[in-house]
Amino acid sequence: MLQDILITGLINSGVYALLAIGFSLIFGVARIVNIAHTAFYMLAAYCFYALLVTAKLDVLVAGILAIVAITALSLLCYKIIIEPVREHQAAVLIATIALATIFQELMQVGFGGHYLGIPSTIGGAFTIGGMSIPWQRVLIIVVAAAMLAATWWLLYRTRLGLAIRATANDREAATLMGMNADRVAMASVAISVALAAVAGVVVAPVFVVDPRMWLAPLVTMLAIVVLGGLGSLKGSLIGALTIGYVEAITVFAVPAGAYLKGAIALSIMIVVLLVRPEGLYGVAFEEER
């Protein structure tokens, strides 16, 4: 049971971290609460399914194509739908909710509402310390770690990353320093959705794919982001590890845990918020008047 907890927790945390960091990035740079974030994760899983099972492409090609296609789609959505109503926060909010609903319904119409399974893309298992872990699950952990490292590199070692962090910190000052805030926002949307799409593609063979698969991770992801502090990437990572492991422990160690895992994870978030209203690593935003 202990090994189960360790491995499941690590997988959960990896997926959640990919989602939460992307969400945090968009929120930090563009102040958009993107409810459709996990809908892109769902779309990536469907896209991967279509390319792999229906079009019978190679695994690697299908995965990369799916990620690129979904990222391009997100930029299109941002340009057409979010950009025109950017000043109206409430409108942006329900635009993203409506977008997520649209994606869900489109997938429901296109693929049917039932669960779709994707065959394992790599077989075999990896044995460590007397327990075997399917390579498929190891892949999730490895990809998540690699993507997180890449994101860190992008944000802290490149000029684009510097611009993104500067814009997140103070949009006006960044604009005055000659950064194109709109283009930076576009870049962060692309990065963030790409991370979600990667998560969707790697989990698709392990979890089942269905049109409502975006709701559960959405709530968990929001809890993680709030727990860690909105807009803080370090906070999102630590939040993801906390919630990932809490869920794993509840599922394996508590009776009726499968029902309670969400409730316990969210209760932890609320307790943290009561103690620190701006989350673990959140900076208390100045009143934006």
Place this chain on the structure above:
Amino acid sequence: MYLLRRAWANLKNEILVLPSRVLVALWVLGLALLPVVWPDPYILRIVTMTCLFAIFAASWDLLAGFAGQVSFGHALNFGTGAYASALLAQNLGLSPWITVWVGALVALVIGLATGWLCLRLRGSYLSLATLALPIIVIGVLFAFPNFSGGELGISGLRRLTTSPVGNYAIAAIAMLVSVFAMWLIADSKFGLVLHAIRDDEVAARASGINTTRYKLAVFMLSALFAGVSGALYSHFLRVAGPSTLEVALSFQAVIWGIFGGAATIYGPVAAVFLLYPFTEWLGNFERLSELRLLIFAVTVLVILLFMPRGMVSWVRDKIESVCPRCKARNGAWRRECRLCGAGLHGAFAPARRAP
């Protein structure tokens, strides 16, 4: 005769002068005449549901639009109202006429607790934390299926009355009373304080307003109305299930509220009265019923792109204009203000001399 003449004068001078008031009067008249003119049970059922959701949407607006506490978990109050009323009716065998009130009171207490939790949170943190609350409650309900009925919920409740017209009348009266009550609250000094809290809480506190007390009060009021609608809903459908606590329902409230126009009360109500029958009507078509959520979302999105401040606010700005001097509203066709005679539309009009 005097009373009649006075009523006519009131009607003429207070209602007929403004197109928006005429619309509201027509709407109330329509609701009252519906069971006489068109007593089709299916139509009555849809309008009953519309009325209940209208209370729910308006109560969200009171909390989010006026006080700025944008809750993403408003279904919590709806669901606790529904479950509390259903549990009491089922386990103690009480009449629904009593349990609806108790359900609303339970929702009020839960609203107070939510408000207390959310006192220190603001902005997006508040939205996302409130989103979590109904999901926690669902988790707990699922973990104790003997008590809560699990995924099926509590079914076999009694209705308030047996006839469709009776149920419709109860829902419509409850809706009119609650919505007008909320409108009065929002228009009163209390509503003004809520505006102040939303726009600048620090400044409101500096002006000597006990913002904590006001915020708790608005959380309780909003929860009370949402609880009434939830309790009535469960007795109307004769089942209180987990769908009353779903994220989708919370989002639905947000969509109605913002689509209609936040901080207006009548906006969300109008949005429910347009959108809910619209989606039901789409369900009538064989081929469209699968697509109806899709059509709903696309409609909301497209309308929002053109009217980002909400549909009702947009329409109201088209048919009415605000007097630049005394801030009274006027029909868009008038060239001068009906109260102070100042010119509208920037055109100069000499002030009328008092006779």
